Amino acid sequence: MYTKNFVNPCPDWATALLNGFSQVLLQRNPLCGLCCLLAILLTAPNLVGGALLGALAGLLTAQRRGYPRADRQAGLYSYNGVLIGILFSAVLPWSAILPPLIIAAGGLSSIFVQQWRKRGNCLLPAYTAPFVLLGWAALLLAEPSSAAAAVEANPMHALARGLGQVFLLDQPLAGLLIAIGLFIANRYAALWALLGSALGGSVALLAGEAQTAWMGLLGFNAALAALAFSAQRERPWLPLLAIILAIVLQPLFNLLPIAGLTAPFIAACWLLHLGARLPRLLQGGNPRRLHS
Numbered sequence: 479m480y481t482k483n484f485v486n487p488c489p490d491w492a493t494a495l496l497n498g499f500s501q502v503l504l505q506r507n508p509l510c511g512l513c514c515l516l517a518i519l520l521t522a523p524n525l526v527g528g529a530l531l532g533a534l535a536g537l538l539t540a541q542r543r544g545y546p547r548a549d550r551q552a553g554l555y556s557y558n559g560v561l562i563g564i565l566f567s568a569v570l571p572w573s574a575i576l577p578p579l580i581i582a583a584g585g586l587s588s589i590f591v592q593q594w595r596k597r598g599n600c601l602l603p604a605y606t607a608p609f610v611l612l613g614w615a616a617l618l619l620a621e622p623s624s625a626a627a628a629v630e631a632n633p634m635h636a637l638a639r640g641l642g643q644v645f646l647l648d649q650p651l652a653g654l655l656i657a658i659g660l661f662i663a664n665r666y667a668a669l670w671a672l673l674g675s676a677l678g679g680s681v682a683l684l685a686g687e688a689q690t691a692w693m694g695l696l697g698f699n700a701a702l703a704a705l706a707f708s709a710q711r712e713r714p715w716l717p718l719l720a721i722i723l724a725i726v727l728q729p730l731f732n733l734l735p736i737a738g739l740t741a742p743f744i745a746a747c748w749l750l751h752l753g754a755r756l757p758r759l760l761q762g763g764n765p766r767r768l769h770s
Contacts, residue, residue, distance in 0.1 A: 490551060491537070498533045498556025502606075502644060503656070503671070504705045505663040506552050513659025514645065518564065521642075521649035525567045528580050529645075532556075532563025535584030545592050555591055559584030561609040562616075564646050565739075569620040583612045601755055602748050605706070606740045617736040629692045633679075640675025640697025644740075648693060660705075667708040674700035674721045681725050699724040702743040707750065720746050 496511030503510065518526045536559030540550045549555065562583045570576055587608035594604040629635070629648075638653025641660075645652065660668035678697035682690040690696050703720035710716045723746035731738030731745075 494537050494551050494553060495530070495533050495556060497551065497553030498537065499529075499553070499560055500659065500663060501553040501557035502560055503660060503663075504702070505660065505667065507659075507663035510659035510663035511553070513655045513662065517642065517647060517652040517655035517659075518645060520655070521647050521652040522564075522568075525564045525646075528563035528567030528576075529560050530563070531577060531580045532559030532561070532566075532584035532587075535559050535563075535581040536588040539585035539588040540592070543589070543592070545588070555588040558587035558591065558606060558608040558612075561606060561645070561740075562587060562612055565609070565613045566616050568646060569616055571621075583616075587612060602751055605744045605747060606702075607744055610739050610741050610744065613739050614736055628689065631688065631692055636679045636692045636694055636697070637672065637675050639692070639694030640679055640701055641671060641694070643694045643698035644702060653694070664708070666711065667705055670704040670708040670717050671701040674702070674704035674717075674724070677721055678725055678728075696725065696728055699728060699740060699743040699746070702740060703746045706743070706747045716750065720750055723749060 493508050496508035496515065497506050499511035499514040500507045501511075502514065515526070515529070518529055533556040536556040537550060540555035545555060559580075563580045566576065566580050566583065570579070590608040590611075591604050594607075629639075632650075635650040638650040638657065639648055640653065641656045642649060642653035644656065647653070657668060657672065660671055675694065675697035678700035679691045679694065682688075682696040687696070700721045703724040704717040707717040707720045724742045727742040727745050728738070731741050
C-alpha cells in the first residue's frame with residue numbers, strides 16, 4: 479500500500495481512519511478516504527456504521543498491540559476492517575451479536591496484516607486477503623441472496639459501478655465519488671482504475687454477460703489490480719497485465735459456491751509479484767521487501 483505523506487489538519491485518529499478508507503484503493507490520502515466514506519453514507523447509509531466500526535476495530539487493535547505508529551496512521555491496519563464491516567452489515571441479519579462480530583473480525587484482520595508483514599512475506603503484500611478469508615466465512619453463514627435486480631444498460635453507469643463495487647456499492651453515485659477521491663489522491667492511478675473498470679465491463683459484454691457488465695462486477699477487481707501497479711510509471715505494461723490477469727482469473731473464482739470478492743485481484747497481483755521475483759530467487763538473491 480502507498481504511504482505517501484499528506485499534510486492535513488485532522489486529528490491523528492481521524493486521519494488514520496480516513497486513510498483506512500483510502501487504502502482500500504491502495505492510496506494514502508484522507509480526502510480520498512472522505513470521498514469513499516461519503517460514497518457509502520449517501521448510497522448505502524445502512525452500511526456506514528459497519529464500515530466505521532470495522533475500521534476503528536482494526537486501528538484500536540493495532541494501537542493496543544503496539545504496531546508501528548506510522549503504519550497505523552497510514553491506514554494499513556484499518557482498510558480490511560472497512561470492507562469487513564460493509565460486507566458483514568450487508569449479508570448478515572441485524573442482531574445484538576453483529577457489532578461485536580464486526581469488531582472481532584476487524585481486530586483479527588489487523589493482527590493478520592501485522593503477522594503477514596512480520597513473518598512474512600517479503601514477497602507478497604497482504605492486500606485484502608484478511609477481508610476475503612473472513613468474508614468467505616461470513617458468506618457461508620449468510621442466507622442465500624436473491625437475484626440482483628436488473629439495471630439500465632448505461633456504459634457510464636457501468637464504469638462508475640466498477641469502482642463502486644470495490645466497496646460493494648452498486649450505485650453510480652458511489653462510483654463517481656470514489657473516482658473523485660482517486661483523482662484527488664493520484665490522477666494517474668485514477669485513470670488506470672477507470673481503464674480497468676472499462677476493460678472488465680467490455681469483456682463481460684463480449685462474453686454475453688450483460689448483467690455482470692452493467693453492474694460493474696467484472697470491473698472492480700481489474701480496477702484494483704491496475705491501482706496496485708499504477709505506481710510503475712516506467713513500466714506501464716505492468717498495470718495493464720494486472721488488469722488482464724484479474725479478468726482472466728475471475729471465471730475461476732466464479733466457480734466457488736460463494737462470491738469471490740477481491741480474490742481475483744489478489745491472485746493477479748501475487749502472480750505478477752512472484753513472476754518478477756522468481757529469477758532473483760532462483761539466483762539466490764534477496765528480494766526487496768514490499769509494503770502490505
